[in-house]
Amino acid sequence: MNDRRFYRLVPALAATCLTVACGSVLQLAGIEGTGDSTGSASGYGSLFVNGRAFATDTTQFTLNGETVTEADIRIGMQTRVEGDLLAPRADRVTAARSLLAPIDGISRVGAVKAATLSILGQNVQVDEMTRLVGTSLDALHSDMLVDVHALVSDGGGLLATYLTVADDAYVPASQELLVTGYIDTLSATELTMGSLTVDLTATADTDTLAVGDRVRVQGHQPSRGGNLIATTIARDTLDPAPGSYADRAVLVDGVDGNTLIAGATTIALGGAQRLDRSGATIEPGTHVIARGPVDASGLLTAVDVEVLPAPDVVLRGQAAVQNGEIRVLDQAVATRAVTQLLESRAGAARQFAATDIRAGDALTIVGYRDTSGDLVATRIERQDALALASAYGELSELVTGDESTRMRVGGVQVVTDSETVYESVAGTEIPKAVFEATATAGLTTQAWGVEDQAVGVLRADRIRLLNSEEDIAGR
CATH class of the missing domain: 2.40.50 (OB fold (Dihydrolipoamide Acetyltransferase, E2P))
Incomplete structure (x- = not known):
């Protein structure tokens, strides 16, 4: 089995590929040129690709070779956009399964x-x-x-x-x-x-x-x-055209000094600005966006590069909003231009921005802790309601007691009591003493319960350790 570690890039509505085929000019960091881009999109009404919004008023949409409407292009679909990066405008959007x-x-x-x-x-x-x-x-x-x-x-x-x-x-x-x-x-x-x-x-x-x-x-x-x-x-070539400007989302296949190899695409990092603060090393399996001019040989010289790691924190709870800051389970949530925004409420408009979030909204936050310890959202999903709040992530600050135990899960303060159910990775109930003897800092853990916003804690009904291994073949 290929055990290479994958890192996520989450620019917007899918994992999208944007090709500029109309001779438009993009100016970014002082560089001009026509070109193409691969990335992901995260919204509707305007199509967001690699953090850039494209108007879709007159766009033609195709999905797996069939003419469709914008409503058929879903978040997560691999998509090619042809249009004008300067406007920016999408003339043609083509999504195709892999x-x-x-x-x-x-x-x-x-x-x-x-x-x-x-x-x-x-x-x-x-x-x-x-x-x-x-x-x-x-x-x-x-x-x-x-x-x-x-x-x-x-x-x-x-x-x-x-x-x-x-x-x-x-x-x-x-x-x-x-x-x-x-x-x-x-x-x-x-x-x-x-x-x-x-x-x-x-x-x-x-x-x-x-x-x-x-x-x-x-x-x-x-x-x-x-x-x-x-x-x-x-x-099925996705190589950038020589003499163009490229905005490329790739899985890295190889690294040679400051040069990345991704299929037939070669990317020179050189003095590229690193846009994220994830601290993730760029290595085989890393998911990156690189932007820059493409020379006659097809080499993309990156002006900037962005990495998003695989998510290691998942929070579900009600939003608290104050002075523009979004908090879930008392954790401040940072967003970026590449954060996916998914509206799942029945009957709600598909267009959704972080500024639309209101206090009390039921949210799922998927993200990672950057080098400063801040929680950076790679996806925010707004839902009708949540049966239980939950926190998933690394266990820390475990303090045991006769009546209750305190800990942090994914940065969230979690409190147990005499009614809390403790579980192994398989979901089997285990005694509190076994949990406490096994639960050491750094283990991946998930807790479900009721959020107490007044004191900023999750009161756990159930808590599970998730660091054992299980292989399920041909279920």
Whole structure:
């Protein structure tokens, strides 16, 4: 299994790719030029890509080759935008899935907020930043046919940004499947992508393919786990055009000094300004945005670069708003231009800004602690209501007592009492004494309960340790 660590980039409505094809001029940090960008979008009405808003009044929308409306383009979908970066305006938005295939296996390691799915020989990382529509991580199983949008690395790993269930009871050979990835080996009759073998005997125009090409393959799989019989295969290049200006969101495949390799894209960091304060090291698997001019050879020289790590804090509670500051479970929440904003209230307008948040709003905050200890939101979801408040994150400041125990979970002050239920990673109830003997600083923990805003604590009904390992294959 590919165990490379993934880091999240969360610019906006999906993980999007923005291509400037109209000869517009972008000026940023004193540099001008036409170009293209990959990134993610986070809002509607205006399409937000890499923290930049694009008007969509006259935009044409396409999803998986079909003409659609803006309402069909969902947060998390991999999207290409063609338009005018200077306006900025989107003339054409095209979203396309990366995978349509059954789940072959599910592996979870450590905290149950993340999992790796085995899908057509590819390892697909799913975590709290994956937009799961109509399902949940716990509900996924190997009979499901899933529609996945993802960032793709040349090491065979995919970082899912959007996942929905196309069929809850998939029947082998009943559906044409799709896989996106890089060619590892190639012959006249077959190729391999990860652990998947693709039969090419029924396809044409494969003579121009080469090892290392990124391709999209459609075909049928007669039996689960067997070869994919390709009906069509095409290159799926996202390389920036030479002589353009690029705004690129990538998974890093390799690092050579100050140069990043991501598929066929090469990015020179040089004197690039680091925009985030996550402290995350840029290494293989890191998800970055790099912006800058592209020379005649295709090298992108970054003016700035931004990294967002995988989320390590998840809070659910009611908002408190004072002087423009948002607090949830007594934690100040910082936002950035690339923060995803998801409106889930029934009947509410899809357009949503952080300034729209009001005291008492039910919010889910997904984010990370930066080098200053501040909580930076990578996603904020506003909901109708929350049955319980909860905190997920690193355990610290554990103070035990006969009647109650105090601790911090993801920075939130948590208080237990005689009615609190303590659980192991499997959800099995354990004695308070066993919990206290096991719970050491740094362990990932989750607490559910009632928020006491008057004193800024979460009074826990239930608390669970999440740092054991469990592997679930072919659930």
